[in-house]
Each structure stands twice: as structure tokens, then as C-alpha cells.
Amino acid sequence: MKPVFANSAFVTVPERLFLCGGTWRRVPLKVRYGVFRHPAAGPVLIDTGYGPSVTRGPRGLALRLYNAILGPDLVAAGQPEAVLQRLGLKPGDVGTIIVTHFHADHVAGLHLFPKARIVAKADVLRKILKQPAHKNLHQGIFRDLLPVDLASRVDDVDGVGLREAPLGLGGGHDLFGDGSVLAIDLPGHAEGHFGLCFANLPTPLLYAVDAQWCAEALEEGRRPGFPASLIADDPQALAESTRRVLAFRQAGGEVLLCHDPAESRYDLAAEAP
Ligand SMILES: [Zn+2]
Structure with missing residues (x-):
């Protein structure tokens, strides 16, 4: 069971923002966001990428500002409907969406899947739904992008049993009970x-999502400092998560990151054949 990854948008930033010495x-x-077909669960999405809900139409002021600052350049052929x-x-057909975290570039397409079960951190979502908008904003989270019934569709990742991941990665939540996909805590971002x-x-x-933004930045001495450290939820935890991901790669594992500009063999070709 091999996942493929689509590219929903480009966000163009100076290299030194995400790579020390860049x-x-x-x-x-x-x-990126991912798609795979699980033999029992059927088609599963990993996040949803950026979409028009961030860039167009009625949105809160905060979301409009965020869009103006980051200026994501949407890829029409990379939007979930086109990719599916x-x-x-x-x-x-998508019965399950795994939401790795609630940043805008991971949840912007959730409204396209009103029936899907959401595999996510239930306690984090509860906190987001309770806390005032400015706190969410500070954390890069926009309530406008979260469907109102989201909490009622969440299956809690932390409620799933643990299984040992390969190559010394440690324990991960065995999402489908068959050892095929393990959710690995990588706190910090x-x-x-x-x-x-x-x-x-x-x-x-290991799809390490936003543990870093490019593969070189996993290396000691290449991890970006300020202002990337400012954006991190917990810089110390981020450093530890980065070490964990790097150790997995050094042990022979393959690592893919959401924002890495380099092509991956898991990427869908940019254009349909
Ligand atoms: Zn993120």
C-alpha cells in the first residue's frame, strides 16, 4: 500500500527562511497532501492542502490577511477533486481523512468531504474550538476552515493502540490495526x-509533514533559526522531533516532508498523462 502525494499550491519564500545557511x-x-487506498478503509486522504477557501470568497479578515502575506499560488490540477x-x-469515496495538524494549509479542503471520518488529535481540536480566535490566529489556525461538525466526526489518534515502528523510530499509533500506517508523534511545529x-x-x-520544510534542514547545523523558530509551537520539542526523523533516515528509512521543493518518487506527476 503505497501513498501518492499531490501538490495543492506553491508558496514562494527565501531559502534562508527554511534552511540555515541558505x-x-x-x-x-x-x-503536499497524500492519498492512499487501504484494503479495508478504502480511499484515505492525508490532509487536504491549500484550496480556494483560503484565497477566495467570503473569509474572515484574519484569513484574508494571512492569504495576502503568504500568497499561495494554487495548482488547479493539484486540488483534491482533480486529483481524485x-x-x-x-x-x-473518501471515507477517512488523517489530519496531521490544524494549520490552514492542511485543512483548507475539509469542507469538500462532509461525510468523511477525521483521524486527528481530539484534545487539540477541543482546545482550538474553545479558545479565543486571537490565540488560534497566533498559532496559524483559522476556525473558518474547520467544518462546524468536525468534532463529531473525529476519531482520536491517541485512542488507537501503539505498535513499534521500524528502524528504531519508536512507537506509533496503529491507525488501521494492521501495522501498515503508524501515526508518529512529532511535536514542536x-x-x-x-x-x-x-x-x-x-x-x-516516514511522511514527517512539517517537522522541517526541506530535507537538508533535517541535518544538524542546517535547521533554520529565527524567524522559523518564532513560528514553532515549541522549539525544543521541534529540535527533538527533527532528531527523531533524521535518525530514521540515517537508519535507512525514507523521509518525505510536506513542503520540500525537491521532487519525490511519491509525487504525482504535475500534469495528467
Ligand atoms: Zn503546519
Whole structure:
């Protein structure tokens, strides 16, 4: 069971923002999200990427400002409806969406899937729904992007049993009870942020989401400092999570990050054939 990753948008930022020792050259970062077919659960999405709910139409002022600052350049062929169609699927076929954290670039397409079960950190969502808007804003979270019934559709990641992940990665929540996809806690970037280990692939894959923004930044000495450290929910936890991801790669695992500008063999080709 191999996931594929689509690119929903490009966000162009100076390299030194995400890589220590990087240049001022502006680099188009991808905004990936994943799709795989589980033999029992059917089509599953990993996050939803950026979509028009961030860039167009009626939105709160905060979301409009956020959009103006980041200026995501949406990829039409990379939006969930187009990607699913390419894979022979419709949004209604997606029964499960794994939400790694609640940042705008991961949840902007949730409204397309009003029936899907959401696998996420239930306590983090509860906190988001309770706390005042300015606190969420400070954390890069916009309530406007979260469907009103979201909490009622959440299956809590932390309620799922643990299983040992390969290559010394440690314990992960066995999301489908068959050892195929393990949710690995990688705190620091955002509260409750987790990655996914596809443990049974010939080379185990860790989708480490936003543990860093490019593969080189996992290395000691290449991790970005200010202002990236300012955005992190918990810089110390982020450093520890980065070490965990790097150790997995050094042990022979493969790592994919949401925003890495480099092509991955898990990426869907940019254009339909
Ligand atoms: Zn994020």
C-alpha cells in the first residue's frame, strides 16, 4: 500500500527562511497532501492542502490577511477533486481523512468531504474550538476552515493502540490495526503535530509533514533559526522531533516532508498523462 502525494499550491519564500545557511533566492515550496487506498478503509486522504477557501470568497479578515502575506499560488490540477478524479475517485469515496495538524494549509479542503471520518488529535481540536480566535490566529489556525461538525466526526489518534515502528523510530499509533500506517508523534511545529510511517513498504517511509520544510534542514547545523523558530509551537520539542526523523533516515528509512521543493518518487506527476 503505497501513498501518492499531490501538490495543492506553491508558496514562494527565501531559502534562508527554511534552511540555515541558505541564500536569499526565493524558492517555490510545495504544499503536499497524500492519498492512499487501504484494503479495508478504502480511499484515505492525508490532509487536504491549500484550496480556494483560503484565497477566495467570503473569509474572515484574519484569513484574508494571512492569504495576502503568504500568497499561495494554487495548482488547479493539484486540488483534491482533480486529483481524485485522476485516480478514478470522487470526494464521496473518501471515507477517512488523517489530519496531521490544524494549520490552514492542511485543512483548507475539509469542507469538500462532509461525510468523511477525521483521524486527528481530539484534545487539540477541543482546545482550538474553545479558545479565543486571537490565540488560534497566533498559532496559524483559522476556525473558518474547520467544518462546524468536525468534532463529531473525529476519531482520536491517541485512542488507537501503539505498535513499534521500524528502524528504531519508536512507537506509533496503529491507525488501521494492521501495522501498515503508524501515526508518529512529532511535536514542536504545532500542538499535536504527527507524521505517518508506512511501515510495510520495502523501504519504510516516514511522511514527517512539517517537522522541517526541506530535507537538508533535517541535518544538524542546517535547521533554520529565527524567524522559523518564532513560528514553532515549541522549539525544543521541534529540535527533538527533527532528531527523531533524521535518525530514521540515517537508519535507512525514507523521509518525505510536506513542503520540500525537491521532487519525490511519491509525487504525482504535475500534469495528467
Ligand atoms: Zn503546519
